Amino acid sequence: MEATAEEVHHTEHVPQWKIEEVEDIKNLIQSYSLFGIVSISGIPAKQLQVMRRELKDIAVLKVSRNTLVTRALEKAGGTAKDLEDYVDAQIGLIFTNENPFKIYKILEKSKSPSPIKPGAIAPKDIVVEEGATGFPPGPIIGDLQSVGIPAAIDSGKVSISETTTVAREGDKVSQKLAAMLNRLEIYPDEVGLDLKATTYEGSIFTSDQLAIDVDQYFSDFTTAVRQAFNLSVNAAYPTAENITTLISKGVSEARNLGVNATIIEPQLMDTHLSKAYSQMLSVAQIVYDKDENAVDDDLKQ
Amino acid sequence: MEYIYAALLLHNAGKDITEDTVKNVLDAAGIEVDDARVKALVAALEDVDIEEAMSQAAFAAPAAGGSSPS
Amino acid sequence: MEYIYAALLLHNAGKDITEDTVKNVLDAAGIEVDDARVKALVAALEDVDIEEAMSQAAFAAPAAGGSSPS
Amino acid sequence: MEYIYAALLLHNAGKDITEDTVKNVLDAAGIEVDDARVKALVAALEDVDIEEAMSQAAFAAPAAGGSSPS
Amino acid sequence: MEYIYAALLLHNAGKDITEDTVKNVLDAAGIEVDDARVKALVAALEDVDIEEAMSQAAFAAPAAGGSSPS
Amino acid sequence: MEYIYAALLLHNAGKDITEDTVKNVLDAAGIEVDDARVKALVAALEDVDIEEAMSQAAFAAPAAGGSSPS
Amino acid sequence: MEYIYAALLLHNAGKDITEDTVKNVLDAAGIEVDDARVKALVAALEDVDIEEAMSQAAFAAPAAGGSSPS
Numbered sequence: 176m177e178a179t180a181e182e183v184h185h186t187e188h189v190p191q192w193k194i195e196e197v198e199d200i201k202n203l204i205q206s207y208s209l210f211g212i213v214s215i216s217g218i219p220a221k222q223l224q225v226m227r228r229e230l231k232d233i234a235v236l237k238v239s240r241n242t243l244v245t246r247a248l249e250k251a252g253g254t255a256k257d258l259e260d261y262v263d264a265q266i267g268l269i270f271t272n273e274n275p276f277k278i279y280k281i282l283e284k285s286k287s288p289s290p291i292k293p294g295a296i297a298p299k300d301i302v303v304e305e306g307a308t309g310f311p312p313g314p315i316i317g318d319l320q321s322v323g324i325p326a327a328i329d330s331g332k333v334s335i336s337e338t339t340t341v342a343r344e345g346d347k348v349s350q351k352l353a354a355m356l357n358r359l360e361i362y363p364d365e366v367g368l369d370l371k372a373t374t375y376e377g378s379i380f381t382s383d384q385l386a387i388d389v390d391q392y393f394s395d396f397t398t399a400v401r402q403a404f405n406l407s408v409n410a411a412y413p414t415a416e417n418i419t420t421l422i423s424k425g426v427s428e429a430r431n432l433g434v435n436a437t438i439i440e441p442q443l444m445d446t447h448l449s450k451a452y453s454q455m456l457s458v459a460q461i462v463y464d465k466d467e468n469a470v471d472d473d474l475k476q
Numbered sequence: 477m478e479y480i481y482a483a484l485l486l487h488n489a490g491k492d493i494t495e496d497t498v499k500n501v502l503d504a505a506g507i508e509v510d511d512a513r514v515k516a517l518v519a520a521l522e523d524v525d526i527e528e529a530m531s532q533a534a535f536a537a538p539a540a541g542g543s544s545p546s
Numbered sequence: 547m548e549y550i551y552a553a554l555l556l557h558n559a560g561k562d563i564t565e566d567t568v569k570n571v572l573d574a575a576g577i578e579v580d581d582a583r584v585k586a587l588v589a590a591l592e593d594v595d596i597e598e599a600m601s602q603a604a605f606a607a608p609a610a611g612g613s614s615p616s
Numbered sequence: 617m618e619y620i621y622a623a624l625l626l627h628n629a630g631k632d633i634t635e636d637t638v639k640n641v642l643d644a645a646g647i648e649v650d651d652a653r654v655k656a657l658v659a660a661l662e663d664v665d666i667e668e669a670m671s672q673a674a675f676a677a678p679a680a681g682g683s684s685p686s
Numbered sequence: 687m688e689y690i691y692a693a694l695l696l697h698n699a700g701k702d703i704t705e706d707t708v709k710n711v712l713d714a715a716g717i718e719v720d721d722a723r724v725k726a727l728v729a730a731l732e733d734v735d736i737e738e739a740m741s742q743a744a745f746a747a748p749a750a751g752g753s754s755p756s
Numbered sequence: 757m758e759y760i761y762a763a764l765l766l767h768n769a770g771k772d773i774t775e776d777t778v779k780n781v782l783d784a785a786g787i788e789v790d791d792a793r794v795k796a797l798v799a800a801l802e803d804v805d806i807e808e809a810m811s812q813a814a815f816a817a818p819a820a821g822g823s824s825p826s
Numbered sequence: 827m828e829y830i831y832a833a834l835l836l837h838n839a840g841k842d843i844t845e846d847t848v849k850n851v852l853d854a855a856g857i858e859v860d861d862a863r864v865k866a867l868v869a870a871l872e873d874v875d876i877e878e879a880m881s882q883a884a885f886a887a888p889a890a891g892g893s894s895p896s
Contacts, residue, residue: 275655276659395620396669399551399621400669402600403547404673406600410590414547422533423533425480425533426529426530428741431744432693432694437759439797440689441803441804445809446744448810451761454757455827455830457879457882458834458880461879465870468863468866470863471860477694478699481692486715488691489716501714504711506707507695507699507701512586513586547624551622554621555647556645559645572625577629725796726795758838761831761832762831765832765835769852782835784854784855785835
């Protein structure tokens with residue numbers, strides 16, 4: 176009865192609420208098909224409350240002490256235990272019966288723009304658009320210029336005179352720039368629940384596996400449709416969708432053959448004559464350019 | 477494409493495109509006819525305005541076959 | 547085009563395209579299978595290099611561009 | 617691409633594309649189904665407009681097929 | 687164009703295009719055959735690479751009363 | 757195209773296009789004449805307004821005469 | 827234009843375009859031949875790639891085309 180002994184050992188030092196909390200987390204892990212770890216760093220407590228409410232029909236969001244989470248993961252065992260590696264800094268737990276790809280998408284969509292912190296790494300290019308700001312003339316012009324944003328007075332307001340990329344993705348954002356971006360109400364950062372990893376039916380999915388490349392799917396569908404259409408036409412398998420193409424193909428092939436092989440065919444006579452006439456004109460043009468007298472008068476017009 | 481050519485041949489001659497007429501033409505060409513394909517062809521042609529489909533070929537002609545003219 | 551998709555699915559999975567396998571797939575999709583069309587499909591694909599036929603641009607009729615197949 | 621074909625098959629047949637229907641089709645084709653891929657597909661379809669992808673494919677066809685004489 | 691379709695049909699089926707084979711096909715379609723046209727057709731195709739000629743974009747007759755090229 | 761050129765040559769010179777005149781022109785060019793093609797040509801031209809066919813070509817001419825098409 | 831047609835005819839038949847051959851063709855068509863013009867034409871064509879010159883016409887046309895062959 177080693178487990179019981181250990182339990183007893185812990186109960187001697189651990190308060191009851193902690194034991195219950197661990198048990199609670201373990202039960203949640205076991206009662207939902209998906210259990211994930213989300214980063215909640217940078218999310219104010221109040222906003223976290225809002226997020227929890229918004230998710231309540233889809234998922235349970237729980238924040239606990241990391242030591243307790245780790246304990247619970249150990250107790251739950253299985254793949255849950257493998258998520259231990261993701262328990263660091265400020266994390267929350269999410270429990271749902273949703274498709275892991277869907278929950279990832281939902282969480283990504285719920286992220287909201289937030290001011291970038293001084294010294295933070297730009298998550299993407301930060302661009303300041305040209306145009307009027309709401310600021311009256313003042314020292315802000317110098318402040319703008321000092322972070323590389325060209326500014327001038329226009330119609331009594333401070334105006335940014337040129338669209339400027341003030342930081343590239345991966346650049347460290349200086350304190351001055353961060354402050355200015357905040358003043359300009361440019362929020363390059365994103366704040367929200369950042370799903371780091373989930374367990375799902377015995378496997379672990381990390382965020383890069385969960386991110387669906389919608390463009391890739393779209394182009395796969397386009398490719399598949401094209402392939403199916405190509406196959407149906409090239410195999411001459413008539414369907415309602417391709418019969419028009421098959422007819423056109425047959426007609427064109429017949430026409431091509433008829434014209435290219437100069438087959439005497441009433442329907443092609445106009446084309447034959449036009450073609451001959453056009454060819455004659457083309458050659459006549461060249462001849463005429465060399466020697467006017469080489470062509471007859473009716474061609475000189 | 478034999479089945480399609482057969483249909484176009486009949487259409488151009490002002491004949492009805494039926495399973496029998498298509499089969500006759502293909503037979504005469506010494507082609508072993510697959511009844512299911514004939515059926516599929518006739519069925520697909522049922523709801524199509526052949527004349528209109530043919531007229532579209534003219535627009536598409538330069539693209540024919542997908543090989544560039546040399 | 548369901549029948550073609552069924553064929554492509556089988557082809558991609560490295561399975562033989564036979565009347566039975568096509569029917570199975572269509573059945574599983576809840577599609578009422580038309581035996582003649584299955585037969586026609588299998589016959590049409592018999593001598594076709596599917597890999598080539600699916601990648602080679604089909605004759606480009608404007609019709610293909612116009613309305614999406616429904 | 618099997619998963620894509622399966623989805624198109626269902627879509628073309630006017631059936632719902634769900635984890636179950638996709639799995640059924642793949643199963644019937646004798647394909648060992650990867651649940652995660654099915655789930656990813658179904659999730660992706662929330663943001664992918666198949667109808668649009670289809671019309672884009674059709675639209676692109678003429679360009680693919682026809683090379684203009686140069 | 688019936689004569690040309692007959693030729694294409696034969697060509698696609700891997701058959702020789704001779705006066706007899708062309709006539710057979712046209713006959714089977716219920717078309718009254720003009721011997722001179724058949725002869726002319728066969729003669730015109732004698733030295734032609736049919737595969738190339740049918741896929742190579744042909745000179746397109748300008749539209750009757752159509753708009754001038756821009 | 758020799759047969760067509762011969763016909764247009766005669767037409768342009770204000771001569772009748774008959775089997776004999778066409779044959780004469782082709783003969784004079786050292787071309788081995790195929791009677792059937794001549795017959796078919798003359799018959800096919802019977803109902804054609806050559807003047808009109810040429811004037812249609814004229815629409816294409818500016819482009820033809822100009823530099824290479826874009 | 828007859829002179830040009832005569833040249834094209836000869837070219838297509840694979841014959842040399844000389845004063846004599848051109849004259850022969852025109853003669854055969856019953857045309858009164860202008861020797862100076864024949865001389866000028868033959869001289870002008872000496873360095874011309876007739877095949878290329880003709881093909882320019884062919885390319886220009888599809889742009890103008892678009893009528894259905896009916």
